[in-house]
Amino acid sequence: MSKRRGKPIVAVVGRPNVGKSTLFNALAGERISIVKDTPGITRDRIYADVTWLDRSFTLIDTGGIEPDSKDVILSQMREQAEIAMNTADVIMFMVDVKQGLQDSDAKVADMLRRSHKPVVLVVNKVDNFEKYMADVYEFYNLGIGEPHAISAANQLGIGDMLDEVISYFGDAGTEEEEDDRIRVAIVGKPNVGKSSLINKMLGENRLIVSDIAGTTRDAVDTPVKHNGKEYIFIDTAGLRRKNKIKEELERFMIVRTVSAVERADIVVLVIDAVEGVAEQDAKIAGIAHERGKAVIIAVNKWDAVEKDNKTVNQYTDRIRNILSYMPYAEITFISAATGQRLPKLFDLIDMVAENHAMRVGTGVLNEIMAEAVALQQPPSDKGKRLRLYYITQAAVKPPTFVIFVNDKELMHFSYTRYIENKIREAFGFKGTPLKFIIRERKENK
Secondary structure: OOOOOOOOEEEEEEEEOOOOOHHHHHHOOOOOOOOOOOOOOOOOEEEEEEOOEEEEEEEEEEOOOOOOHHHHHHHHHHHHHHHHHHHHOEEEEEOOOOOOOHHHHHHHHHHHHOOOOOEEEEOOHHHOHHHHHHHHHHHHOOOOOEEEEOOOOOOOHHHHHHHHHOOOOOOOOOOHHHOOOEEEEEOOOOOOOHHHHHHHHHOOOOOOOOOOOOOOOOOEEEEEEEEEEEEEEEEOOOOOOOOOOOOHHHHHHHHHHHHHHHHHOOOEEEEOOOOOOHHHHHHHHHHHHOOOOEEEEEEEEEHHOOOOOOHHHHHHHHHHHHHOOOOOOEEEEEEOOOEEOHHHHHHHHHHHHHHHOOOOOHHHHHHHHHHHHHHHHOOEEEOEEEEEEEEEEOOOOOEEEEEEOOHHHHOHHHHHHHHHHHHHHHHHOOOOOOOOEEEEEEOOO
């Protein structure tokens, strides 16, 4: 498996009604990945974070299939398999013991086998191991290895299956820590100018986007040198799908974005200045926000906009309004075609990367917190007042703080936000989200 940073990605492929979403729900538990109160983010669960033993991974659902006819099912399964092979580290191929081995399963298994990606064959709906074992063994005929019998609905056999999945991760995320090049994902909807932006930053046409309809390339990692410093750009361009179906395209875009964002430290979201912030932009921004990445919003094609002296402010307000959950994001106005403000983009990337990896001493943090508490009394409920004892920074990328309090229930979101604002006032932290973990500590009597 190729080395790469970020959580490994596991994709699920399978015919309709084999129980993919049941498995998804069982594995994701209540930690539904899509944030409910974030405006403009998809409600359907395309991805979820799963932790098994000490390994975490991102589980991706490669798409729903409309059960029209056998041909349609096969073509849509192939589509799914292609998404999985393009983006995943491990593929889970799900079949149904009660429907038995189907012709389309065998054809998709051939595709998966040729991809040389690790495939875990999952036979679902085995709610009685004695009764169905002979039927499970029939799936050896697919030629993609040992079938793992599970019942997603009854949560049987899931542990053994996950052991198999994580056995393929190798030591992902251990070795690359020495690679201290800043990793930047260039994301955005199709045709906003991601490729021309990278080409311009490379100073040559390295990212030749093929014009053949239906070509997709995996996210490409391109080393870029600027002022003697090296960066890795992760690109999701080259998305030309034969597919006319908008939902499929959108799902494909989100899956690709998740896989690029997962491997990056910094996300540059490219927006089309002429079109403004679209719903798809908000979805992509939401993925970066959830994943705790530093974010720069690059408004491209700015040379094509009629301007007066208020334009930049009005445009900035509009973006801030729509992406209200990420007030920390840096906004810059560029033109990939003319090269306008591209050197400034590198400066922004450096600054934001520094903030994303910044550590603040515990002493200073506690002074800031004490001052904040003195200025604005913590909330109380039924006579019990929230007390904040201690704050410390537990991690970077994103900066993560642990606050010890007397009662978690009293620590309202708004008060956490207030403490966050005070920390930002002191240290800036521009471009990066901050994460807060609230822990309870019993009062010393």
